[in-house]
Amino acid sequence: MSEAMKEDGKRILLVAACALVDADGRVLLSQRPPGKQLAGLWEFPGGKVEPGETPEETLVRELLEEIGVETKTACLAPLTFASHSYDDFHLLMPLYVCRRFWGTPQPREGQVLKWVRPLKMRDYPMPPADAPLIPFLIDLL
């Protein structure tokens, strides 16, 4: 299930996110298009885990839908996770690393895509849940 209930009633939303890494050790960030919640912020490709999906299956689906990139569940390595309370839900977001994928990322949903070195990520405003993830990518890459 993509959602579970906390005791105080704030739902836990399970979102899978992916740090796609290129041959130069840069990570793909995607800028949320205008009109959406958190518009203008840079985030990792990914999305809500739908009923019946594993987080890895979610990412294989979302990477194809959002940026036209193909990968396999075996090419997704867990790195860390975010646990962050927004006003209306609590986000639980596993972050995977993917270095093996096919195709060049294309903005299929009106977003802007950018390959960014982890040390430069602080220059790209990200959702509050994402900030604690950056040091893990700096260490890894």
Ligand SMILES: Nc1nc2c([nH]c(=O)n2[C@@H]2O[C@H](COP(=O)(O)OP(=O)(O)OP(=O)(O)O)[C@@H](O)[C@H]2O)c(=O)[nH]1
């Ligand atoms: N994909 C992604 N989502 C993130 C990140 N950080 C973060 O707080 N989120 C939040 O996790 C949720 C992901 O939902 P989503 O991308 O599937 O859905 P969405 O808000 O675009 O809505 P929709 O697709 O239902 O229209 C959003 O509330 C988003 O703000 C991140 O790095 N990547």
